[in-house]
Amino acid sequence: MGLPLTIKGIEMISAKLFFITILVVIFSTNILAQETETKKKEFSISGTAGVNYEYYGLSRKPTGWTGFTARKPWNQVRFNFTPTMQFGENFSLPINFNFAMKPTNFVGPYSGIKKQSFGQFITNPMNNFGLNPKYKWAELQLGTQYLNYSELSTGDIGVFGVGFDLRPRSYFFKFFSGLSQQGINYFNGPPTIYGAYKKKNWMFSLGKAREGKYEMALNFVKAKDDTNSVVTRPLTIKPQEGFTMSFAGKAVFKGGFYVHAEGAQSFYSKNLLLPEDTSRQSFKPFIKANTSTVKDYAADFGIGRKSRNFDIGAKLKYIGAGFQTPGYPFMLPDRVDYTLNTRFNAWKDSTGNYKMNVVASVGQRVNNVSNTTLKAKQFIGNLNWFTQFNEHWNLNVSYNNFGFETPSGINPYGIKNVSNDFGVNPSYTWSNDKVIHLASFNYNYSKYNERDVITGITTSNNTHTALLTYVPTFLTKNISPDFSLMYFINSVPGFKLNLVTFSCGAGMQAMKKKMNLRSQLQFNYSKTNSFKNNNNLVASLTCDWKVSKKLTWNNFVSSNQFKYGNEIIPNNASYFETNFRTGFQYRFGK
């Protein structure tokens, strides 16, 4: 019992020492900055610093009703300090400190935690404490880093530690090591804390790149849980170890043609508490296999051409059933995706600008690739077609489709879901000496079919949305209002939702254009089946005041009153939300 505490104590001291070191570095670089500024006049600084306070309030009626839950912390203070100091031509010091006082984690290892230790605070994904001093081609990476080596190795997870990024000539060498999460004890609750093992991460990349021509890299990523990092072990999470290596490359050719590809292999032990297994393939010294270790592959390939008026590209991605990488913990395995994308401009006007723009993509995803009998196919297609006919009229047409289907049988039938969305949006602009008028109409039809796998009956879920917007822009007045009216109807057999929204807003400038004000009022009327209607009123006000050339004071206040009819019990229940944000932002530099 004593030993882990001792180790914990040492880690705490190490973390404090690290912070003191960081403060010393900042302090010393500030002094250096002043000296440099006075002597060489080559010091510059950019970036921002600020503090932000947010209040959230919720009251519900009748008392004791819990049908609507709070969706923000009651009080939260957030700090950001992100200057980049440049000392002469060769040395720069970017700083990235962003942190909040109250943990609000809902997903991931810190979920449910209320009181965090110092180590948990600095590794909590809601906080960043990063320093990246750089001298010529050598960059030191300290503190929190979100390093993205490639799409199949690492990218989503922040790690608190130490590393470097060296780029001599056309080569690069990167290394980083640290903690992505601290150990958290399981607690039955309430509230339940699921707990987590302390996870140590290592990543390394070496490669060669030439700007605008090619780049290739060999990436290695490893993460390992510390099985002794918790006193009460998590019930649902096992300590894990993962190692992934990948080779990624891309090249750009004349005419805008490009190609990129990556191949990766992963070794992943899903439970470190199980014994070593020599019959399974290890990759020593990086990972020793045990009875839970799996090994699989992934690949990513893209080819295409980009130009000012015409893009075309094809992508292919394969993720094996057992491919897992610590850098992308939510990656969906066992799938193949292939897509074809295009974008082009057409129909030139007299000035040489194009009037028409089309963006389209089509593709398919196959899930459960490793199981021939369970393969599920998804078709995905999107089209957006924009045309500006003249200075008055423009039209946008969009169509989105996806379908999901599993092999069919009879009771149970195969899953079959098909979604179709079609939208048309004409806009008309006209003006006189005082006002520019903009009227826009948007109609969208959405149909979503779901087959019941037991009965085989397909349910059709239909949605119609009509939206009318009018925006007058006064050329001689300091006010810019807007008005919109929306009608929405969603129906499935046995259910019908009608919704009408009226919204109006106005923006203006004050105090010699140093203050921007924006207010908005939105009223929603909704009615489900034959129940009594629900009423909802949302009001908001934004006030951004440029106190000085470098200091801005941002304020936002909103309220949301929702009153149910009799569709829920208790009847006539209501809730009232308030949200207030205020914050100062200071901009460094000129």
Next chain:
Amino acid sequence: MKKIFLIASICFASHFCIAQFNTTLVVNSNPMGSLLNWGIKDLTYIISSSAGAGGKALIKATLKTTDGTIAATTNLARARVIAINPAAGNVILYAADVIPLESISFNGKFKTSMDRSGKLPSGSYQLCVQLVAPATFQPLSEERCRTFNIAAFQLPIPMMPANETVLDIERAKTTITFRWTPVAPRPAEMLTYRVTVFEVLENQTPMQALRSNQPLLAKDIIGTTQYIWQPQLGLTICSSCSGNTDGDNKMKKDSSNIAKPDMDPEIDAYAFIWTIQTLDSRGTPFGDGNINSDGISEPNVFFIDRRSMEMRKSGQPSRVGNLNSARKLKPGMELIFPPFNKN
């Protein structure tokens, strides 16, 4: 007559030996493919002593397909010894004791599948379990067999709004429709899909927002794969945002504006990340061996364009695709593909 007596004696003796322990085997008819995740509800093996005598035994398990192909057997040389003490009552064992991966030998394609994914190939199987003596491997109980179907379940995929979709604020401030694919193949139990939406705050990556923020929406949906959300967030147009101010959650838009081709590509938008968490009928996370064990699907990011309508009408309205990374690039944050060497 002597022969008959001898045969009867042998039968009695063998019956007595086999019946030394009474056993019961219960196997879920539709367990997950990942054997490592089999728990109490998937396999239970109960041992009781028929003659009141205790002893030690090994568990011999044989996994077969319905056509008789042996997928896996217990390597008895590596099997754990089970101590049975009648005074202590029945011995209740679960998957980790009956088919421990460290003492099970898989064959052929089953071994390949287990080595690659930790899962058995989908299909119908029969599991037979019997107690045997540690040294002689003589049967100590009758063989109990149960059949079951393995299906490799895949978590839902968030489909709408698709990843990096840009929505117009006029519609999105009233309703946003979420759609996702169901768990496939459909499990026997009723699942709950929890739709969660997180706001991506300034200086956050979308994944940071997912892992650290309180959700704006956490709604449990049963029986369908669509939810219409009324955000009620007071989302406002940013009338002062000209495209290069330091507003909230800027994103890069890589679209060439056909009316004004040289327009600043940076626009202001609210950014959100959404996903589906799947829960089983007991409210615990559902997942077939995913590393997080939280039933959370790969998330999507979407934006609500908060530029004024005049500004948006000079370009394309909300649509899918053609966006750069949603990440705010601060020190310590890198693009998916690092930029070319600038040295």
